[in-house]
Amino acid sequence: MHIRVINPNTTAAMTEKIELSARAVVGPGTRLDAVNPAMGPASIESHYEEALSVPGILTEVAAGERAGVDGYVIACFGDPGLDAARELAVGPVVGIAEAAMHAAALLGRGFSVVTTLDRTRGRARELAARYVAGPACRGVYGCAIPVLELDHDPDVLDRVVAVGRAALERDDSDVLVLGCAGMADLCTRVSARLGVPVVDGVAAATVFVQSLVTLGLRTSPRTEYAAPPPKHHTGILAGFTRPDLAAWSAEPD
Known part of the structure; x- marks a missing residue:
């Protein structure tokens, strides 16, 4: 294969x-x-x-x-x-996005998405409406980090964790989806910090x-x-x- x-x-x-x-x-x-x-x-x-x-x-x-x-x-x-x-x-x-959202919908009643910039949130919401049942995606949040800064910002993990924690609490979600391929390496560490499944779309x-x-x-x-x-x-x-x-x-x- x-x-x-x-x-x-x-x-x-x-x-x-x-x-x-x-x-x-x-x-x-x-x-x-x-x-x-x-x-x-x-x-x-x-x-x-x-x-x-x-x-x-x-x-x-x-x-x-x-x-x-x-x-x-x-x-x-x-x-x-x-x-x-x-x-x-x-x-x-x-x-x-398709794979991550489908996987997240299998792991809990609802999921939240943490992505890079706020301007990309609308596209993520459109895709969620296409891929999963309406209540499954409970919110999409930006963490104000441009894609090309993900490898250079020393605070990236803390910022993603902070936004993710707030998203889970606000949405009462069970699962977090990382909304950028450049966040793939953060998945395990974010999950460990938040205590919930965190889905990386590349792996899924x-x-x-x-x-x-x-x-x-x-x-x-x-x-x-x-x-x-x-x-x-x-x-x-x-x-x-x-x-x-x-x-x-x-x-x-």
């Missing part, structure tokens, strides 16, 4: 951190690689940056299909390009992809996630004109 974890931003140091989290949960015999696109934003903290990250994500999925990758993780909490990636990939594609998504592949399950190509119809693209997207897209949804050999 070959799983590819895609960091949608171009920061290699974050890709390395994401890879460590994913490798910690893969089973024996599973090959895992973590990649980031050559083009796109250095971090993703706005709708604009999410949109600009999608061509790079799709480029990595296309390369993975040619290399025989069995499944993909989209390692950004906004789950950018998730639906588009499912149209291209033969195997399953799972976003880390990796396990979900591995399980789906093991079960022989893939995204259905019947309707919405069928390969997009081949058509011509112009300008900087000219390289995305692929007459063989339809073949990517065929059954694997």
Whole structure:
């Protein structure tokens, strides 16, 4: 089995951190690689940056299909390009917000999300409305730390713990979700400090992809996630004109 974890931003140091989290949960015999696109934003903290990250994500999925990758993780909490990636990939594609929220909903009556900046809270709430029953996600909170500062701010653990503790008390939640792939390395320490399950979406998504592949399950190509119809693209997207897209949804050999 070959799983590819895609960091949608171009920061290699974050890709390395994401890879460590994913490798910690893969089973024996599973090959895992973590990649980031050559083009796109250095971090993703706005709708604009999410949109600009999608061509790079799709480029990595296309390369993975040619290399025989069995499944993909989209390692950004906004789950950018998730639906588009499912149209291209033969195997399953799972976003880390999607995986984290589903996992959290299995661990308690309700969960709270602690993310980076307040401006990303709206996107997290939108995804929660899509992925889980309404009462499951009880709140989304920012801790005022930009993504690229997570590795440099000496107070990051204390700040995430403080926001997490306040969120659990305010929402009466049983579980905490860390709302950024760059927080993956904090999961165990935050859980120890707060005494509740804390879900890292990178690890959860990796396990979900591995399980789906093991079960022989893939995204259905019947309707919405069928390969997009081949058509011509112009300008900087000219390289995305692929007459063989339809073949990517065929059954694997």
